[in-house]
Amino acid sequence: MKIGCPREIKSQEFRVGLIPAVVKVYVESGHQVCVEKGAGLGSGITDEQYEHAGARISSSAREVWESSQMIVKVKEPLPVEYDFLRAGQLVYTYFHFAADEKLTLACLEKKISAIAYETVQEKDGSLPLLKPMSEVAGRMAPLMGAFYLGKIYGGRGLLPTGIPGVAPANVLIIGGGTVGSNAAKVAAGFGARVTLLDINLDTLEHLGNIMPANVSPIYADAYTLDKALREADMVIGAVLVTGARAPKIVKREHLRLMKPGAVIVDVAIDQGGCVETSRPTTHSDPVYLVEGIVHYCVANMPGAYARSSTFALNNRTGKYGLHLADKGVEAACLSDPALMNGLNVYDGYITFEPVAEAFGLESSYKSAARAVSGK
Numbered sequence: 001m002k003i004g005c006p007r008e009i010k011s012q013e014f015r016v017g018l019i020p021a022v023v024k025v026y027v028e029s030g031h032q033v034c035v036e037k038g039a040g041l042g043s044g045i046t047d048e049q050y051e052h053a054g055a056r057i058s059s060s061a062r063e064v065w066e067s068s069q070m071i072v073k074v075k076e077p078l079p080v081e082y083d084f085l086r087a088g089q090l091v092y093t094y095f096h097f098a099a100d101e102k103l104t105l106a107c108l109e110k111k112i113s114a115i116a117y118e119t120v121q122e123k124d125g126s127l128p129l130l131k132p133m134s135e136v137a138g139r140m141a142p143l144m145g146a147f148y149l150g151k152i153y154g155g156r157g158l159l160p161t162g163i164p165g166v167a168p169a170n171v172l173i174i175g176g177g178t179v180g181s182n183a184a185k186v187a188a189g190f191g192a193r194v195t196l197l198d199i200n201l202d203t204l205e206h207l208g209n210i211m212p213a214n215v216s217p218i219y220a221d222a223y224t225l226d227k228a229l230r231e232a233d234m235v236i237g238a239v240l241v242t243g244a245r246a247p248k249i250v251k252r253e254h255l256r257l258m259k260p261g262a263v264i265v266d267v268a269i270d271q272g273g274c275v276e277t278s279r280p281t282t283h284s285d286p287v288y289l290v291e292g293i294v295h296y297c298v299a300n301m302p303g304a305y306a307r308s309s310t311f312a313l314n315n316r317t318g319k320y321g322l323h324l325a326d327k328g329v330e331a332a333c334l335s336d337p338a339l340m341n342g343l344n345v346y347d348g349y350i351t352f353e354p355v356a357e358a359f360g361l362e363s364s365y366k367s368a369a370r371a372v373s374g375k
Contacts, residue, residue, distance in 0.1 A: 001325045002032045004068025006061045007039040010075045012283035014042025014306030015313070017072040017093065020053035022318040027054030031325050036064045043310040070325060074313065075300060076103055085110035087347075090329050092321055094118055094133075097344050098245045098358040099272040104345070111348045113329045117313075118270075119243040119352055120320060120342035127242065129320065129342075131178055132312035136302040138182025138238065141265045142171060142190070144296050145234040148263045148287055154294045156261035158233055161191045168192045172228045174249055174274065175238030176203045176217065179267050183236045188212045195228050225249070230257050237266040239274040243344070244354035250275040255291035262293050269297040 003026055005018040016039050023033045033055040037047060047057045058064050065071065065084035073093035077085065079102070085091070087110060095116040097104045107114050117129035127134075142160070149169070151157030162168030171187040173180045176198035187194045188211065196211070197220035198204055207217040218224055229235065229250070235258075239246050246268040255277065268274040269281075277290040280299040287296050302309035320339060324332045333340040344352040350361050 001070055001328075002034070002068050003070045003072060003321075003325060004058075004064040005033070005035045005039055005055075005072050006064045006081075007036045008042075008074055008303075009061075009078060009080070010300055010303070013075055013300050013303045015074040015300075015303050015310045016040045016043050016045065016306075017074050017317075018050075018055075019043075019045060019311060019314045020049045020055075022314050022321070023050055023053040023055045025318060025322060026325060029322060029326065032056070034058050034064050034067055036061050040310075043306045045310075070321075072317070072321060074303075074310075076100065077106075079106075082106045082110070085112050087111040089113070090115065090324060092117075092317070092324060094270070095344060096270045097352070097355045098243060099270065101359055104350070104355060104359060107345045108348050108350065112345060113343065113347070114345035115320075115324065115329070115339065115342045116243070116344045116352070117317065117342070119344060120338050121242065122338045127178075128338075129313075129316050132316055133302045133309060134178035134240075135182050136305060136309050136312065137267050138179035139186050140301050140304065141179070141183045141236045141238075141267055142187040142192070142234070144286075144298075144301070145171070145236065145263045145265045146190070148294050148296055149234065149261070151261075153287060154261060154289050155263055156233055156259060158261075160187075160234065169233040170195070170231045171234045171236065172232035173197065173236045173238055174220070174225075175240065175268075176200070176207050177238060177240055179240070180236070180238035181207060181211075183238060183267075184211060184215050187234075187236075188215050192234075195232075197224065197228065226254070226257060229254050230259075233259060233262050235262065235264045235275075237264065237268045237274040237278070239268050240271070241354070243352055245272040245358055246274040248274060248276045250277075252276050252291065255293045258291075258293055260292040263296060264293055265296045267301065269299050273297060 035055045070090040090113045149155035160169035168191045171192040173196045194215040204217040266278040350356040
């Protein structure tokens, strides 16, 4: 199969879809790999390293897209890339369709096969391709929140670590999954008093057994949420419903309960955000204020730590990508339930139910199984 890796064009996105080690695996398996010139520089990878691994370097994104049967990326295609999409082409990347109707409709119209990293799900419920970036974003969230608590950015002017004689920050984390648990570890590590809310009692029991003493896992109900928001200096939104839009847990009226200058880091923004007043921001313009509350809603947080993120992601995506390249999308998905879960769009159909529900396109979803299997 001809595999292409274009340079990412999202604002301040320095990750890249392939590393040389994975390129070498594809090439040794009989596939051809084309990488756009300079695609890896943001992650510290040179064109020469790709060539040494067996890739061909292309001078233009158009050539990479047009010459490749399978495209491996990090972030979703942007509107300027929609014209590159073509029927039957396999695109393997993060899509987050449920938060982007325009992207969804474009991929349906172009009749591509879209394997979304974020919904590849194993039998045990794990999300192996989402996990590494959730780990990065979770660990980043308290650091970003701490930075924007600075008074010069509109924050409270509170040092979250505390100092002798002055209490540390109160950090509220909503959601106890991969993002939330990683955020809790980092926030606890710098001395904050952490409240971690979730609705899954088994998750709360597990977190209670593994978290340090300054983390309190608590069942999330309306009363507890109100109380925690009143006390919070920093709120980290870590809610996930696989492949679906994130529920709006924090409403605008909740902001009026909070301390002026408190910071919200909405890590769920890729799926629409779990805070009603959240909207996507970029690394170049990361924050804004609503009701006196600082909102940090960068939609590609791990891109800030591109090298670590790129290698962590490729450690996971390579195995599944090779399966797709070896067998083709239909055979790979039919033989591997995890990849079938990752298939969100195929031949003009939506093949992942939460995306269909997000846009009222259930009829498309119901026809999808027949389309994939050819029956």
